[in-house]
Amino acid sequence: MFLIKLNQRSLLSAEKLVVAMNQSMGLKRYPVPPPKREIEYPEKMRLKIMEKVPQYPAALRPFKMQKKLRLMRGPEEIHTSLIHKQYGIIALKGGRLKYEHFEMARMTFVRRFKEFPKLFAVWRVDAPWQPITKKGQGQRMGGGKGHIDHYATPIKAGRVILEIGGDVEYFQIQRVLENVAMKMPFEAKAVTYDMMEAERIEEETLEETNLNPWTWKYIIQNNLAGCHNWISPSDKLWFSKHI
Numbered sequence: 001m002f003l004i005k006l007n008q009r010s011l012l013s014a015e016k017l018v019v020a021m022n023q024s025m026g027l028k029r030y031p032v033p034p035p036k037r038e039i040e041y042p043e044k045m046r047l048k049i050m051e052k053v054p055q056y057p058a059a060l061r062p063f064k065m066q067k068k069l070r071l072m073r074g075p076e077e078i079h080t081s082l083i084h085k086q087y088g089i090i091a092l093k094g095g096r097l098k099y100e101h102f103e104m105a106r107m108t109f110v111r112r113f114k115e116f117p118k119l120f121a122v123w124r125v126d127a128p129w130q131p132i133t134k135k136g137q138g139q140r141m142g143g144g145k146g147h148i149d150h151y152a153t154p155i156k157a158g159r160v161i162l163e164i165g166g167d168v169e170y171f172q173i174q175r176v177l178e179n180v181a182m183k184m185p186f187e188a189k190a191v192t193y194d195m196m197e198a199e200r201i202e203e204e205t206l207e208e209t210n211l212n213p214w215t216w217k218y219i220i221q222n223n224l225a226g227c228h229n230w231i232s233p234s235d236k237l238w239f240s241k242h243i
Contacts (some may be wrong), residue, residue: 039166040084045120047109047162050102050127053151064145065131071154072096073234074242079124080158085193086165088124089177093243095186096152097161099128105162105180112176118167124160128153157242161188216240 056062072094082088102123113119134149155161161184164173170192177190216239220227228236234243 033169039086041118041166042120042122045166047106047121047123049106050099050123052099052128054127054129062131062148064133064148068130068154071130072156074156074238076156076159079160082160082163082191082193082196083124084122084163084165086163087170087173087177087190087192088163089161089181089184089188089190090196091155091157091159091161091184092187092189094154094156095184096130096132096154097125097128097185098150098152101183101185102128104183108176108180109164113173116166116168116172119164119173120166122163124162125153125155130154155186 074094076091080090109121113121128151130152131148132150132152133146135146164177174190181188181190219225220231220236220239231240
């Protein structure tokens with residue numbers, strides 16, 4: 001009986017050993033990284049500090065301006081593509097960029113991208129130049145236009161705000177770009193050159209293969225159901241695509 005008990009214990013210990021061996025880690029196979037492309041680096045690798053107030057000559061008084069909402073409405077027609085053909089942030093809607101938004105993006109990249117020495121970033125928008133006036137709290141109506149409170153940069157939908165490139169992959173900087181885009185005063189998103197090209201091709205394909213004749217463009221151009229009486233003037237220009 002004693003020998004039988006020993007044999008049972010030895011078998012149990014052997015089974016436990018087999019179970020422990022089955023929990024060993026295996027090999028992981030990662031995809032082969034894409035070949036490095038020819039990258040053209042700019043002279044300055046980091047984002048430059050934007051001026052908070054534009055510099056005027058000493059004899060020139062800073063001018064005031066109307067709101068000019070047309071500078072934010074509608075689609076952007078010029079700066080809509082990535083020059084370096086890598087990564088960037090684009091605006092989905094119009095708005096204004098303040099000096100604080102420029103500094104937020106610049107300082108985020110300075111802190112988060114220390115581990116990438118071959119990474120560069122470039123502004124694709126101008127420094128704040130449009131004067132925004134504001135009257136003091138509790139002030140009575142009248143008395144002329146208020147004093148200049150701050151300066152801003154108007155942005156249209158589809159405008160490229162900044163570009164990022166270098167010897168780095170998109171998944172390494174995707175989270176940082178998405179955080180910066182989320183903190184913008186208007187809707188924005190992080191994109192790559194391939195993503196923008198795919199979206200453009202998809203939009204062209206949908207327009208060519210569309211079988212529904214009742215599009216917004218057809219309805220507005222033909223004033224169906226008297227839509228000109230209740231739609232906004234901007235809808236007559238861009239057919240409900242932009243505010």
